[in-house]
Amino acid sequence: MTSQPAPAPADTATFDPAPPFGLLLDVDGPIASPVTRTVAIESIGRDLATMANAGIPVVFNTGRSDAFIAEEVVPALRAAGLLEGTPVFTVSEKGAVWADVSPAGLGEIHIDDHLKLPAGLYDDVRTLVAQRYASLMFFDETKRAMVSVEMTVGADPHAYLAAQKHFDDAIPELLEKHGLTDVRIDPTIISTDIEHELVGKDLGAARTLELLSARGIAAASWFTMGDSRTDYAMADWLHARGHEVSHVDVRPADGVPETPYPVLTSATGAIHDESGAEFLTAWAGRLNR
Structure with missing residues (x-):
């Protein structure tokens, strides 16, 4: 006799191994x-x-x-x-x-520890934001692998985008300081991510x-x-x-x-x-x- 799996509790979903999408x-x-x-x-x-x-x-x-x-x-x-x-x-x-x-x-x-950026880069970017850009952007303390800054909610988006360009231009010098050649800078309309190229x-x-x-x-x-x-x-x-x-x-x-x-x-x-x-x-x- 083949045993049948116990039914899932009423508050637990059962999944289709081949969902339509x-x-x-x-x-x-x-x-x-x-x-x-x-x-x-x-x-x-x-x-x-x-x-x-x-x-x-x-x-x-x-x-x-x-x-x-x-x-x-x-x-x-x-x-x-x-x-x-x-x-x-x-x-x-x-x-x-x-x-x-x-x-x-x-x-x-x-x-993925292979994709984590060094703590020293976190520290340098955090300092850069605090010293020059704190009125328009903040350092995202919740990131575990990449380094990110984000436009402050309520900030003027045009002022942010102008400041973002200067911020982004300052990052290659910090990457060189830490000997990072496999890292890219990825700006969006509300943030800049500094991330491993993979x-x-x-x-x-x-x-x-x-x-x-x-x-x-x-x-x-x-x-x-x-x-x-x-x-x-x-x-x-x-x-x-x-x-x-x-x-x-x-x-x-x-x-x-x-x-x-x-x-x-x-x-x-x-x-x-x-x-x-x-x-x-x-x-x-x-x-x-």
């Missing part, structure tokens, strides 16, 4: 407002939880720290009824840090498939989502390895490149998290058909 999501822009730096649209948490509870893999592939996910994203999922056992993960700092996500928060934090959204995609494989999950197709050209790297990586993928660009004003896979943009002209919310609601609605 998976979500690989940048956070700043598509999920969190770049203005408030919070999950400001209620439907985002609701739709993500709905899909995760139905066994759809939801992976945050972000330059943000694990602390940001725990403090800003997890509460929205918890409030929306995220269940235990769902295939939800954060791949933070562009692949250098990762953890599973549950209603209680994050599981064990994993760090991190990126493509590394985040690779980590994602490793995490899902460890749970025996293989999505039939993928939706990736981002607000910058660098976010296309996750769709590029998936497509190059034979996965069916469509990419959502929530800020297409930067220009939509030619790709061998579909690129989707808001039909209403919405951008950032408003665009992200539209797509998430549409995808969650598929589960009820």
